[in-house]
Amino acid sequence: MLYLVRMDVNIPADVPPATAEAAKSAEKALSQALQRDGRWCHLWRVVGQYANYSVFDVAGNDELHEILQGLPLYPYMAIQVTPLAQHPSSLAASEH
Numbered sequence: 001m002l003y004l005v006r007m008d009v010n011i012p013a014d015v016p017p018a019t020a021e022a023a024k025s026a027e028k029a030l031s032q033a034l035q036r037d038g039r040w041c042h043l044w045r046v047v048g049q050y051a052n053y054s055v056f057d058v059a060g061n062d063e064l065h066e067i068l069q070g071l072p073l074y075p076y077m078a079i080q081v082t083p084l085a086q087h088p089s090s091l092a093a094s095e096h
Contacts, residue, residue, distance in 0.1 A: 001060055002041075002084040005068070008051040011076045026072040034067065055084075 011020050034040035042055040058064045068079060086092070 001058060001064075003056045003058070003064055004082040004084055005054045005056060005064075006046075006051065006080040007054065007073075008049070008078040009073050009076050010050070010078070011073070015076075023072040023076075030071065039063075039067065 011023075031040060031043065035043065039056055039058050040054060041057050042053075044053045046052060056064055056067065058067065064081065068074060068081075071077070
């Protein structure tokens with residue numbers, strides 16, 4: 001299943017800089033591993049914000065939930081999830 005996910009990150013000012021940097025580094029490593037294995041298909045930055053839009057291709061709700069909760073920056077995120085379905089007018093629809 002495909003999901004469009006918006007993640008807005010807000011690390012509180014009282015989080016020690018070393019803690020924030022460690023979380024960011026671990027987040028980068030995990031996100032790149034998930035991209036390599038095909039589950040995190042797209043990752044796009046929202047210009048001017050500490051936010052992104054991502055597309056995930058996972059088995060279902062439970063797997064996506066597990067991935068999102070496992071992100072090191074998860075405690076500092078506001079997340080919006082939109083399940084996606086193929087649009088009948090999409091050129092890609094004829095490929096399936």
